Amino acid sequence: MTTRIASCSCGQLRVTCEGEPVRVSICHCLDCQKRSGSVFATQARFPREGVTIEGDTRQWSRRGDGGGTATFNFCPVCGSTVCWSADFAPDVFYVTVGAFADPSFPPPTVSVYEERKHPWALAAGELPMERQF
DSSP states (O other), X not given: OOEEEEEOXXXXXXXXXXXXXXXXXXXXXXXXXXHHTSSSEEEEEEEGGGEEEESOOEEEEEEOTTSOEEEEEXXXXXXXXXXXXXXXXXXXXXXXXXXXXXXXXXXXXXXXXGGGOOTTGGGGGGSOOOOOO
16 A cells, blocks of 8 residues: 655654545635645545644634635644645545655646636746756
């Protein structure tokens, strides 16, 4: 069975996920943009029974457009949001894909709130940029 470990920026908060994600998605909603500090957020859903959280967390909840409540777990030291749960999906736990720091992580198969997408967001690889190494 595959085991993946996600962590906050400082490493104090760790989330261990057993098995494969049941869904990997990109969300363009304005709340995810604010939460992630990026123009979209990428998250993986794992079966709740396969997720273990270690370290100190703080929580913050908000009601989404659909009326459900999501409760976000973030590190009180560095402020990184690593994972969350939602009352409308009690059998899964959401983990930010970036917290795995694994370029081989399975790609997203779903994109939501595309009407709020920045028009250039998914074309970034096609833009002429100076590459930094």
